[in-house]
Each structure stands twice: as C-alpha cells, then as structure tokens.
Amino acid sequence: MTETTWTSPWAGLAVAGVAVLLGLVLASLDALVRGAPAPGGRPVLRAVTPLRAGARLLLERRRTTLAPDRLLRTVALVATPVLALLSAAVLPFGGRSVVSTSADLVWFNAAEALLWAAVWLLGWGPNAVHPLVGAYRFLAQGLAYELPLMFAIITVGVGAGSLRATDVVAAQADGNWFLWTMPVAFVVFLLGAAAFAFWGPFRAPAGADLAGGVLAEVSGVDRLLVQVGRAVFLGVAAATAAAWFLGGQDGPVLPGPVWYALKTLAVMALLVGVGRRWPVVRPERFADVAWVVLLPATILQSAVAAVLVLGGFYR
Amino acid sequence: MTELLVLAALGGVAVCTGVLVFVVDSMARATFSLLASFLATGAALLVMDLAYLGLLTILMMTIEMAIMAVFMIMLMMNPAGLVPMTMVHNTTGSAVVGAAAFVLLTVGVWTTDWPDRPGPPPDDATAQVGEAVMGDYMLVMILVGVVLLATMVAGIALATHRGRYDRFGPDLDRRAPDDPVRGGLPR
Incomplete structure (x- = not known):
C-alpha cells in the first residue's frame, strides 16, 4: 500500500496557507466580477478590495449586543474558519493529503455539515432578531442543498470505488475525468458549495433584506473570521471540485501542479461568473427545486455511475 | 498508550458534555452540549481507526441536532427560547432510569468476554463496513x-x-x- 499522507510537520501549515490563498483568490475574482468599489477609481485595483476590506475589519471596533450568548457566539466565530481549514486537509496534492483516511469524501462532507451548527449558532449568539431569522433561513437552505450534495459526493465515491481522495484522483488518470460521466454531480456539487458558504444566489441567510442576517451583528475581527471562513470554504470547494471531477493534476505537457491550479481557477471562474449573475434564491423556492429536480437527478446520476462501474467503464 | 489516554479523554468529554445537557439553562446550550458529546464520541471512533463510522456519526449528529434545535425552540413555552428555563422533568424517575442504563451498559462492557481479532487489521475498514452491512x-x-x-x-x-x-x-x-x-x- 502506498503512502498517502504527508508526514512532514510543515505539511499542515503549508496546506492551511494554500487554503487561505484559495480563499483570497476566490474573493478577488468575486470582487472583480461583482464590480466592487474600485480604489482610486482604477478598476484593476478591484481585485485587492477583499484585502482592503479585511484590513479595515481588523481596525474596526467590535460591536456587541445586549445579553449575547458569549460562549456559543465564540464557538460559532471560531468554528467557521476552522472548519474551512479542516475541509482542506483532504485536498489531494501529488498523491497525498494532510489527512488521508478510507473516508476522505465523508470528511469533507462532515466539515461542511458542521456549518449547520456553526451558522445557526452565529445567528443565535447575538440575541438579536435579524441574525436569528438568518440562521433559520440557513437551516431551511441546508435541508434543500444537503441531500443532493451528498448524492453528488457519493457518485464520486462510486466511480472511484473508494472514498479516499487520492484514489479518486488516481481513478481519473489519462483524461478519464469524472466530469465527462458525472456532469450533474459536478453542477450539484458547485451549487451545494455556494449554498453552504451562503454566497452568490444562496446568500439569503445573510441577505440585504434581513439587514445582513447572520452577519448583521458581527463586526471587526469577528466578522473577518467569518468572512475568511466563507471565502476559504468556497475556494477549497473549488479546488476539491477540480480534484474530484477534473482529475486534479492530470493533463498533458504542463506539469501536474500547473494543471491543478489552472483547473481550480477555471472552476472558480465558472462559480463566480455564473453565481454573480443569478438573483438571490429564496430558501423555500430552492427547497422545492432541490427536492423535485436536483435530488432525483443526482440519484439518477449515481445510478448511471454505478452501471458504468458494473460495465467496467472506469479503469 | 497515548491512544488509550486520548480515548479516555474523549470519553470523559463525551460524558461531561452529556451531563451538561441537564445542567445548562438554555435550549441552545443544551442542544449543543449534546452535539459536543456526540462529536467526542465520533472523534473516539476516529481514534479507533473507524474513519467512516466516526465521520458519519459527526455528520449525522450535527444535522440532527440542528434540526432538533429548530423543533425544540419552535415547540417550547417561551418564544425563541431566550428566557432561561430548566432542562429536566420528572427528575427522580429519569435519574433512576439513567443510572440503571449506565450500570447495565458498563457491567456489560466490562464482563463480556470479547473475542480476539483473528487476523491483521484491514487496509480499508470502510469497505469492510460496507460489505458487512450490504452483504449478508x-x-x-x-x-x-x-x-x-x-x-x-x-x-x-x-x-x-x-x-x-x-x-x-x-x-x-x-x-x-x-x-x-x-x-x-x-x-
């Protein structure tokens, strides 16, 4: 059995750094596409808007509400970025990842499912109406995206015949990317990623109609933690999609890491380009679409993958 | 040895946060103490190299507790659950049932003659779980x-x-x- 875990003590730090970089790149792309306010009237500088906003949040004074649940609020604030970094632990780089178990796909799924608790607590903590309503919106949205997302992840596991992230990449060697046979799972995975980061069309839990929803009462460093967590989660999800559906480092001529980076950027561009062009979807509308259209579609998709496995299509 | 100590610590966390469920005075804290207890149990399974079962416990319990929080707060007496309230009812009865169940399980764990592992540990415990559940x-x-x-x-x-x-x-x-x-x- 080949070694699939990075044993160096620096590997964890390096991957955490990569994860933060992924988040930053995604936030910059997002600022470019969204048309964020350009510093000094120069549109090129839009890409640095997230950095400026982050620096401003660092200097901003923290606001607090009357009688907040301090313990649970702190748990929520810390949990969001920590879960985002944990989800990066199973990112496969060159046949290895920081954490490599026989259930890496479930690891990513669990990290993302823990957001249910973190975001609800984020809304509960401040003892205020708008965040609490936002928190319940997130749970309603969760009921919509979670099952289709799980079936999309299961489809990947079925195709690879393993739940280990490095095996998933190995199964797609020589251009046999899962995207070709699992387009529905790919799209649903990206929809799910946008929904669990409550970003783009799925930002209703933090919507402007709720005065910011779950983010209404977090400010300063607290807000920075949550926003970094969301961006990193979405960035890592894009890299994960590149590894699980686009073969990760697989590609001709260019070296593997370059291919991996290019694919991740392409997924991010797709995510941001499409996501920022959609209006906000209300959770109850999304729930209807998710259960009536997406769920049967993903079940069919996993059935197609299972039949292809039985027919010996993969490997 | 280290593994045993970590396991013991996780077990301690699971029991303590489980007790906290009945000590705290808010629905949210009770729910998330219970979740912390389940997370410690899931982590204990991870330490035992049962990756799939441990992660599945963490995943399912998180979603379950989040949904439970919705229903508990929806159905209880004070709106939104912001007023402190007691988390226990029928104290004597539930204490007796709880203690009896704890004694029964503990005695069972320590008195059972557990079989020895016949072969080496499997490479992929997840696949083995799948075969066990989906085979026979x-x-x-x-x-x-x-x-x-x-x-x-x-x-x-x-x-x-x-x-x-x-x-x-x-x-x-x-x-x-x-x-x-x-x-x-x-x-």
Missing part, C-alpha cells in the same frame, strides 16, 4: 429502509393539518395547489 444483511437493510420511509410519510401525513382537499379543492380539480408557501417550480 442486504435484505434486512432494504426492508428497514422501506419501513423507515413509510414511517416518515405516515408521520408527515398525520402531522400536517392540510390535506389534498385543502390544496386541490373539494373536487380535487384545481390545477395548481393552493399552498401558503409557494415553491420554486412553475406548477
């Missing part, structure tokens, strides 16, 4: 799955106060259902 017990799993689904459908049918006559009219001839919350699909 496939029929049982299919039956249980159908029974669970029937229970859920029946539960929803009994709980909802709006039937098909409310939605499609007395003669069931309405083209689009009359629902208080409109869905996202054109129907």
Whole structure:
C-alpha cells in the first residue's frame, strides 16, 4: 500500500496557507466580477478590495449586543474558519493529503455539515432578531442543498470505488475525468458549495433584506473570521471540485501542479461568473427545486455511475 | 498508550458534555452540549481507526441536532427560547432510569468476554463496513429502509393539518395547489 499522507510537520501549515490563498483568490475574482468599489477609481485595483476590506475589519471596533450568548457566539466565530481549514486537509496534492483516511469524501462532507451548527449558532449568539431569522433561513437552505450534495459526493465515491481522495484522483488518470460521466454531480456539487458558504444566489441567510442576517451583528475581527471562513470554504470547494471531477493534476505537457491550479481557477471562474449573475434564491423556492429536480437527478446520476462501474467503464 | 489516554479523554468529554445537557439553562446550550458529546464520541471512533463510522456519526449528529434545535425552540413555552428555563422533568424517575442504563451498559462492557481479532487489521475498514452491512444483511437493510420511509410519510401525513382537499379543492380539480408557501417550480 502506498503512502498517502504527508508526514512532514510543515505539511499542515503549508496546506492551511494554500487554503487561505484559495480563499483570497476566490474573493478577488468575486470582487472583480461583482464590480466592487474600485480604489482610486482604477478598476484593476478591484481585485485587492477583499484585502482592503479585511484590513479595515481588523481596525474596526467590535460591536456587541445586549445579553449575547458569549460562549456559543465564540464557538460559532471560531468554528467557521476552522472548519474551512479542516475541509482542506483532504485536498489531494501529488498523491497525498494532510489527512488521508478510507473516508476522505465523508470528511469533507462532515466539515461542511458542521456549518449547520456553526451558522445557526452565529445567528443565535447575538440575541438579536435579524441574525436569528438568518440562521433559520440557513437551516431551511441546508435541508434543500444537503441531500443532493451528498448524492453528488457519493457518485464520486462510486466511480472511484473508494472514498479516499487520492484514489479518486488516481481513478481519473489519462483524461478519464469524472466530469465527462458525472456532469450533474459536478453542477450539484458547485451549487451545494455556494449554498453552504451562503454566497452568490444562496446568500439569503445573510441577505440585504434581513439587514445582513447572520452577519448583521458581527463586526471587526469577528466578522473577518467569518468572512475568511466563507471565502476559504468556497475556494477549497473549488479546488476539491477540480480534484474530484477534473482529475486534479492530470493533463498533458504542463506539469501536474500547473494543471491543478489552472483547473481550480477555471472552476472558480465558472462559480463566480455564473453565481454573480443569478438573483438571490429564496430558501423555500430552492427547497422545492432541490427536492423535485436536483435530488432525483443526482440519484439518477449515481445510478448511471454505478452501471458504468458494473460495465467496467472506469479503469 | 497515548491512544488509550486520548480515548479516555474523549470519553470523559463525551460524558461531561452529556451531563451538561441537564445542567445548562438554555435550549441552545443544551442542544449543543449534546452535539459536543456526540462529536467526542465520533472523534473516539476516529481514534479507533473507524474513519467512516466516526465521520458519519459527526455528520449525522450535527444535522440532527440542528434540526432538533429548530423543533425544540419552535415547540417550547417561551418564544425563541431566550428566557432561561430548566432542562429536566420528572427528575427522580429519569435519574433512576439513567443510572440503571449506565450500570447495565458498563457491567456489560466490562464482563463480556470479547473475542480476539483473528487476523491483521484491514487496509480499508470502510469497505469492510460496507460489505458487512450490504452483504449478508442486504435484505434486512432494504426492508428497514422501506419501513423507515413509510414511517416518515405516515408521520408527515398525520402531522400536517392540510390535506389534498385543502390544496386541490373539494373536487380535487384545481390545477395548481393552493399552498401558503409557494415553491420554486412553475406548477
């Protein structure tokens, strides 16, 4: 059995750094596409808007509400970025990842499912109406995206015949990317990623109609933690999609890491380009679409993958 | 040795946070103490190299607790649950039942003659779990799955106060259902 875990003590730090970089790149792309306010009237500088906003949040004074649940609020604030970094632990780089178990796909799924608790607590903590309503919106949205997302992840596991992230990449060697046979799972995975980061069309839990929803009462460093967590989660999800559906480092001529980076950027561009062009979807509308259209579609998709496995299509 | 110590610590965390459920005075804290207890249990399974079972415990319990928080706060006496309240009812009875169950399980764990592992540990414990569940017990799993689904459908049918006559009219001839919350699909 080949070694699939990075044993160096620096590997964890390096991957955490990569994860933060992924988040930053995604936030910059997002600022470019969204048309964020350009510093000094120069549109090129839009890409640095997230950095400026982050620096401003660092200097901003923290606001607090009357009688907040301090313990649970702190748990929520810390949990969001920590879960985002944990989800990066199973990112496969060159046949290895920081954490490599026989259930890496479930690891990513669990990290993302823990957001249910973190975001609800984020809304509960401040003892205020708008965040609490936002928190319940997130749970309603969760009921919509979670099952289709799980079936999309299961489809990947079925195709690879393993739940280990490095095996998933190995199964797609020589251009046999899962995207070709699992387009529905790919799209649903990206929809799910946008929904669990409550970003783009799925930002209703933090919507402007709720005065910011779950983010209404977090400010300063607290807000920075949550926003970094969301961006990193979405960035890592894009890299994960590149590894699980686009073969990760697989590609001709260019070296593997370059291919991996290019694919991740392409997924991010797709995510941001499409996501920022959609209006906000209300959770109850999304729930209807998710259960009536997406769920049967993903079940069919996993059935197609299972039949292809039985027919010996993969490997 | 280290593994045993970590396991013991996780077990301690699981028991302590489990006790906290009955000590704290808010629904949210009780719910998330219980979640912390389950997370410690899941982490203990991870330490035992049962990656799939541990992660599945963490995943399912998180979603379960989040949904439980919704229902508990929806159904209890003070709106939104912001007023402190006691988390225990029928204190004596539940303490007796709890202590009895704890003693029974502990005695069972320590007195059972556990078999030794016949071979080396498997490379992929996840695949082994899958074979164990989906091999010999496939029929049982299919039956249980159908029974669970029937229970859920029946539960929803009994709980909802709006039937098909409310939605499609007395003669069931309405083209689009009359629902208080409109869905996202054109129907």
